[in-house]
Amino acid sequence: MSAPTPVTGNTKPSLTGVRIKQRKGVAKATAKFEPEVFRDALLSHLLPIPPTQYDLIATKLITAGSTLEFLKYSDALFEIVFVGGILQPGGSYVEDGKTERSPFAIIGGKDEIEGTAVAEGADQKDILAEVTQKVEVMKKVIQRYKYLQKPLEQNVLPALLQYIIKWTPLQREKVADAAAMLIAQGFATGECLLALTKDHLVKDSISLSFLTHFIRAYLTFQNMEHLSRLLRSSFKDIILVFPQSKRTRAALDAHFKAEGLPQVAEWYGKRQTVLVKEELTRWMTQACEEDEFTEEWVENALGHVATQQVENSLPTSDVLSISWNALMASFDWAGRSDQFAKIKTFFPVLAPFAKKPLEQVNLLQIVQVYCYDEQKAMKSFPSLVRILWEADLVSDNALIYWFDKGAKPQGKEYFVKSVQALYDHVTEESDDEEDE
Missing domain, CATH: 1.10.10 (Arc Repressor Mutant, subunit A)
Structure with missing residues (x-):
């Protein structure tokens, strides 16, 4: 009989037959992605609740977050909250034999839920008030699950704004109001607004209409200074949301004035x-x-x-x-x-812009301020004034007016005194002409 093989120090024990329990987090991460299943589970919480019971809806959503995977299905969660269902690429609803929508959604409303169309001329204050209550529900959920803010501003809002062409003008207005409120109150950034510069939204003025409603709603929560910072950081130029044929300063000016902005x-x-x-x-x-x-x-x-x-x-x-x-x-x-x-x-470059007496006085003021700021040029000021006068870029009357009361405060005493000789010469000539 042969002797048993001795166990050496390099031999590792076998784990054959041992069952290794997978960690809970790993199991969730590797689980199949099923947004439809998430949707159905979330709707089972929302459908029994009347859509205007906002506090109850907020409580139910927060409670559901402890059992449903909000982080994994954050996009689906916000799509249901905004438009009532989950969307496929392009903005159409995912149709899998179930047409039921969430009774609680930003673009929904009492009349729409009851199956009747909402008048396009509905009072904007009432619409904003309704949307505000719904956004408050969303804010409570985000405040409880803070990890939801990042996917909202980076994924959901930019995608939704690309799909606004799919909805009615009233529905777009509601999304604009909701986005304005979320951004104005710090729950999202303005990066999503860049989606409004896409050609398919710009050409039929959909982007322009959306941005106009957004701005009007935003100004109910923040001032113009705050809005200006947002627009500067969000757009290279807001004129890019105008159709190509209207991308002029005059068209922009006329549009916002007509809209009461x-x-x-x-x-x-x-x-x-x-x-x-x-x-x-x-x-x-x-x-x-x-x-x-x-x-x-x-x-x-x-x-x-x-x-x-x-x-x-x-x-x-x-x-x-x-x-x-x-x-x-x-x-x-x-x-x-x-x-x-x-x-x-x-x-010759200056001449067309220094024809009128006030323009010529302004030119003298510009030269004065320049020489004051550029110390090396101060002594040249009287020479500069003289050659401007000799070239008829500064008339006698313009020089007299500047000397008497038009000089700027910067170095006024020095500069006025430095051209005293020319001033005397000009006034003497004027007196002689009057005598003649």
């Missing part, structure tokens, strides 16, 4: 003016780096500046300020001796 039009106008001024400043500064202002250069610059002014309703004072400061940025005040010669060749 002039503050939105005013905010957008100011913001666009700032952006246009920044872009024009960059263009002019880069263009002024040329060594010489040839006739071709001047013509090109005038065309560009004039176009920007007309399209964006830029005040002449802004055009003068941008043009002058861009010109001055190209000079080295410490080392160039031909600077005044170059300035004169730039005057």
Whole structure:
């Protein structure tokens, strides 16, 4: 008989026949994904409750969360709460032989539940009040299960906004009100609004209508400053929700004023003016780096500046300020001796915007403030004023008005005194002309 094989230190014990119990969390994670089963289980909790018993519904949902897998089926949960059922890609309901919808849903309503259509002219305050009560239910559930907030803002809201074309105008309005309330109160971010720039929603003004309702509802919870920050962070430009044929500042202005939201039009106008001024400043500064202002250069610059002014309703004072400061940025005040010669060749760009006396006074103020800020240019102020006067960019009356009462506070005493000689000369000539 052979001797038994000795057990060495490297031999591992066999677990044959031993049953290993799988951890509960692992079992849940590997379980089959069955949103229809989740839907049916959730509806079994909601169907017996009258749809307007909001406190009872909130309590029932919170209780259901202890047995149903809200985290795993968060998308299905919010779809049921928003639209009454679960959705398939494209926004259509999942039809598996069961057409029953949740009696409690954001886009639902008393009349819709009873099977009658809701009038499109329903009072918006009543609609918002109804939606507010339903969103309060949703908020209570999110506050109890805080892990639901992330899928709501990252998955559910962006997807729902892509599907709004599937619903009636009234249903879209309700979703807009709910989204506005959730975002205004910090339960979601405005990232979902970017979905409104998709072509299939933009072309028939669906995005524009939705955003208008959203803004109106949002302003009932937050002020215009808060809304402006949201719009800046959510859109590259809100004009992208307008159909292609209406993407103009004038069309946007007319739309929001007609909708009773002039503050939105005013905010957008100011913001666009700032952006246009920044872009024009960059263009002019880069263009002024040329060594010489040839006739071709001047013509090109005038065309560009004039176009920007007309399209964006830029005040002449802004055009003068941008043009002058861009010109001055190209000079080295410490080392160039031909600077005044170059300035004169730039005057044709300024001339169309300094025809009226007030424009000429404004030009003097711009030069004054520039020289005050740029200490190296302070001593050149009287020379700059003289060449502007000699080139008829500053008239006698404009100079006299600026000297007497139009100078800016910045360095006023110094600058007024520095052009005393020219002022005396101009006033003497004026007196002589009156005597003659």
